[in-house]
Amino acid sequence: MNTATDTTAVSMPARRTIGGREIAAVLIWLGLLLAPLWLPALGGYMNLASRVLIYAMVATGLNLLLGYTGGLSFGHAAYFGLGAYGTGLFLIHVSNSLPLAILAGTLLGGLAGILVGPMVMRRKGIYFSMITIAFGQMFYFIAVRWNSLTGGEDGLTGFSRVPLHFGSTTVDLGATNFYYLVLGLFALVMLIVWQILRSPMGHTFVATRENPMRLRFLGVAVDRQIWAAFAISTFIAALAGSLNALLTSFASPDNLGWQLSGSFVVICVLGGMRSFWGPFLGAIIYVAAQDYLSSATQNWMTFIGLIFVLAVLFFPDGLLGFLKGRTRS
Amino acid sequence: MSLLELTKVGRRFGAIQALDDISLTVEEGELRAIIGPNGAGKTTLFNLISGSFPPSEGQIRFDGQPITAVNPDTLVRRGIIRTFQITQVFLSLSVYQNLRVAVETAMGLQLRPWISRRTRAEVEAKVEELVAVTRLGNKLDRIVGEMSHGDQRVVEIGIALSRHPRLLLLDEPTAGMGEEETHHMTDLIRRLNGDQGITIVFVEHDMAIVFGIADRITVLDNGTMLAEGTADEIAANPRVQAAYLGSELEETAA
Numbered sequence: 121m122n123t124a125t126d127t128t129a130v131s132m133p134a135r136r137t138i139g140g141r142e143i144a145a146v147l148i149w150l151g152l153l154l155a156p157l158w159l160p161a162l163g164g165y166m167n168l169a170s171r172v173l174i175y176a177m178v179a180t181g182l183n184l185l186l187g188y189t190g191g192l193s194f195g196h197a198a199y200f201g202l203g204a205y206g207t208g209l210f211l212i213h214v215s216n217s218l219p220l221a222i223l224a225g226t227l228l229g230g231l232a233g234i235l236v237g238p239m240v241m242r243r244k245g246i247y248f249s250m251i252t253i254a255f256g257q258m259f260y261f262i263a264v265r266w267n268s269l270t271g272g273e274d275g276l277t278g279f280s281r282v283p284l285h286f287g288s289t290t291v292d293l294g295a296t297n298f299y300y301l302v303l304g305l306f307a308l309v310m311l312i313v314w315q316i317l318r319s320p321m322g323h324t325f326v327a328t329r330e331n332p333m334r335l336r337f338l339g340v341a342v343d344r345q346i347w348a349a350f351a352i353s354t355f356i357a358a359l360a361g362s363l364n365a366l367l368t369s370f371a372s373p374d375n376l377g378w379q380l381s382g383s384f385v386v387i388c389v390l391g392g393m394r395s396f397w398g399p400f401l402g403a404i405i406y407v408a409a410q411d412y413l414s415s416a417t418q419n420w421m422t423f424i425g426l427i428f429v430l431a432v433l434f435f436p437d438g439l440l441g442f443l444k445g446r447t448r449s
Numbered sequence: 450m451s452l453l454e455l456t457k458v459g460r461r462f463g464a465i466q467a468l469d470d471i472s473l474t475v476e477e478g479e480l481r482a483i484i485g486p487n488g489a490g491k492t493t494l495f496n497l498i499s500g501s502f503p504p505s506e507g508q509i510r511f512d513g514q515p516i517t518a519v520n521p522d523t524l525v526r527r528g529i530i531r532t533f534q535i536t537q538v539f540l541s542l543s544v545y546q547n548l549r550v551a552v553e554t555a556m557g558l559q560l561r562p563w564i565s566r567r568t569r570a571e572v573e574a575k576v577e578e579l580v581a582v583t584r585l586g587n588k589l590d591r592i593v594g595e596m597s598h599g600d601q602r603v604v605e606i607g608i609a610l611s612r613h614p615r616l617l618l619l620d621e622p623t624a625g626m627g628e629e630e631t632h633h634m635t636d637l638i639r640r641l642n643g644d645q646g647i648t649i650v651f652v653e654h655d656m657a658i659v660f661g662i663a664d665r666i667t668v669l670d671n672g673t674m675l676a677e678g679t680a681d682e683i684a685a686n687p688r689v690q691a692a693y694l695g696s697e698l699e700e701t702a703a
Binding site for chain 1: 523538540542546551558561564608
């Protein structure tokens with residue numbers, strides 16, 4: 121993968137024309153909208169499609185930090201998990217309003233991200249990764265230890281997808297309807313990230329990845345850029361976690377753990393960290409492999425690992441180029 | 450009042466006295482060259498002026514205000530901008546993207562996820578200005594990392610110009626350049642100083658450039674100031690001739 125193909129960040133001064141990129145985007149959205157029609161024919165099911173979108177959501181958010189700003193976080197599952205627990209606990213203890221429960225989970229994880237951000241934003245390279253893992257594990261152990269609230273190692277149960285109410289009409293969230301709810305929120309996340317990437321904020325994120333020292337000597341507070349990217353990505357991770365809890369009616373400590381954090385990074389690298397749709401592609405590969413391989417073999421992670429190694433070998437500009445860039449700074 | 454004023458400035462690194470008793474003034478609109486052999490303290494002097502680290506002794510004033518212990522961010526806002534010996538640009542971005550992010554951050558937009566049509570037009574107009582000054586118009590969509598060293602240097606100066614510098618510090622602007630690139634760079638420096646009225650201090654090894662364009666020249670040697678004056682004065686200074694320039698200078702001045 122050549123850096124020159126850094127798609128979304130590139131916007132030439134030349135006039136815009138409708139090209140392959142726009143056509144591909146239309147096809148992707150059409151395919152997602154019509155998924156209930158074609159997915160069963162391929163042996164898929166709607167909950168699988170929802171899981172793809174949830175993972176694509178968190179990976180796209182993470183990639184804002186990882187691929188565009190150059191911060192390798194190995195702790196994003198913490199915010200995903202906080203979103204899951206926040207939504208579950210809200211439904212159990214506060215109110216059974218679904219929109220409010222999603223909002224509660226998203227805010228819980230996102231606010232945690234805002235608070236953790238200042239403590240990680242000054243670290244460089246591997247230290248950044250280590251401290252994000254440390255904070256992630258902190259939330260993991262809280263979830264495991266705080267038995268009375270979280271259900272400890274057994275996870276949090278006792279909540280489910282309550283129907284949505286629009287005035288007098290009630291919509292039950294069966295697998296297909298829930299998929300459309302997830303798709304709507306996925307579209308919202310993609311729109312937000314797309315808008316950020318074409319804004320001065322996104323341009324400065326990319327410049328932070330490219331040369332933080334140059335930015336600093338232009339009087340830009342680079343730490344704040346990293347904080348912003350971190351916080352935005354944790355909000356998105358928390359939203360995805362919230363939806364995941366609703367998908368499975370379950371929140372587990374594994375939702376917060378470093379293995380899942382690693383999977384999110386793998387998804388970004390698999391699909392391509394320098395492109396807008398890369399994490400989405402990675403999520404399809406990852407979730408499909410998980411679903412099909414795990415029914416065939418318990419060692420499905422081995423195959424994910426193999427795919428990952430091949431991806432890194434064939435796209436050396438992915439992870440390797442990134443690490444180089446960080447050590448230079 | 451001089452734009453930049455150094456009074457008895459010194460800098461120690463442990464036991465090493467990198468700079469000692471430097472007093473110099475640079476007037477508004479001046480084009481000043483700093484020369485001296487390797488290790489004379491030229492880059493240390495730049496680092497002191499641009500706030501990378503404070504001097505051990507002495508005082509630095511910019512526009513009448515002391516800037517001795519002011520951090521680089523604040524100095525940038527006051528109008529002191531520097532380039533580095535190793536070119537600092539955004540390598541995997543295009544020329545246009547480099548200049549655009551420079552303009553956007555100069556306007557304080559770095560945390561804005563959305564800007565109005567009018568602000569966008571303002572950004573574009575400012576990028577256009579930088580493009581016009583640097584004459585990079587036919588290279589806007591080139592990836593900077595794939596361009597020649599000389600072109601990267603010009604992009605770097607374009608980025609610096611986004612801050613509307615009052616004092617531009619250029620560390621070896623023509624180092625490693627071919628004849629044509631050097632010519633472009635000196636032409637750019639002359640235009641920035643002459644047309645835009647930007648005060649420029651530059652470190653340079655190429656004596657032909659130094660004596661060709663500088664208003665005044667400061668000679669450093671071994672951390673101390675050896676001489677200062679116009680090109681003619683420096684060329685005629687026996688201490689400079691003896692210590693540093695020798696026959697090379699006579700050839701250039703002839």
